[in-house]
Amino acid sequence: MTGPTNPTYDAHADAYAASLRLSVAPMMDWTDEHCREFHRLLAPGARLYTEMVHAKAVIHGDRARLLAKTPHQSPLALQLGGSEPDALAQAARIAADHGFDEINLNCGCPSDRVQAGRFGACLMREPALVADCVAAMAAASEVPVTVKCRLGVDDDDDYGAFARFVDGAVAAGASMIVVHARNAWLNGLSPKENRDIPPLRYDWAHRLKRERPALPIVLNGGIASQALAFKQLAHVDGVMLGRAAYHDPYLLHTIDAALSGAAPRPRADLLRALRPYVEARMAEGVALKHIVRHVLGLFHGQPGGRLYRQVLSEGAHLPGADWAVVEQALTATEASAARHAA
């Protein structure tokens, strides 16, 4: 028999496929709950990721803070760090109970602290352990388990080993793989250098997809324009943007709008849409500066963009700062842009 036999299932599959097209990478200190709220407004169709949280922090730590989110941040993945199957399974169950839509295992972070804990990128050299971790997480909850990985570590240059790593994770239950398409160098490079210096090899992710057409593959690393995002979408199921989405959040908006067919909204409208959230959180005691630090890039590359950043970042740090500071920044930016245009 050919063709769809279960329309409900197919609609679900289509919605899932659509939700993979664009995502915002997990970024420590950056993709906190406030940042994700802003990104959700900019990109209603994007899949969002938390910062990495260690499995043991989920189990023993302050869950209200570590797992904080709002319902409309969905689809939202919790990224877990760790390499102990039991702890990861327990954390996955807790994440599922908290309503996360995906649980992602970090196999790409190269920091010293992470290496000392034997997780992150060094797991690329332990495919059997990763498979055990994924199997334990998948058995512990109904929520899809995914893996974010590199191509290898240090001077690895073995597509076969990379593909076997992926196949092991998938056989253990991973339903999607995010490929940060470069190696992690565990000696001698800082995490920041590790995001730039090891060369990108998109062709490995393309080949993985060609050889495993049924496996959802999301490509990450260096995607910083709409043109590049769409070029890559011809080869893989989705693109994940990290730094570009953070530093130039309007790019996230324009890509999301292009994917959905919606007309892009003006920057100021998008920012003002955040006001109810900002005021609600401030009423709970959150300082303005903790939220608006994530919106400083909104006018990136625009006339008045530097002034916007300056007025907002300086004003948000003043005692008693409230939404009026955001309006001041917008007014200053509009005036500067008008002078520029005149």
Ligand SMILES: Cc1cc2nc3c(=O)[nH]c(=O)nc-3n(C[C@H](O)[C@H](O)[C@H](O)COP(=O)(O)O)c2cc1C
């Ligand atoms: C500030 C910062 C923090 C990051 N934290 C994480 C993290 O917690 N987990 C993770 O898997 N990757 C982390 N990354 C890596 C990103 O998820 C992404 O893989 C990397 O930045 C490459 O994508 P890009 O070129 O689009 O930025 C971080 C990157 C940055 C810039």
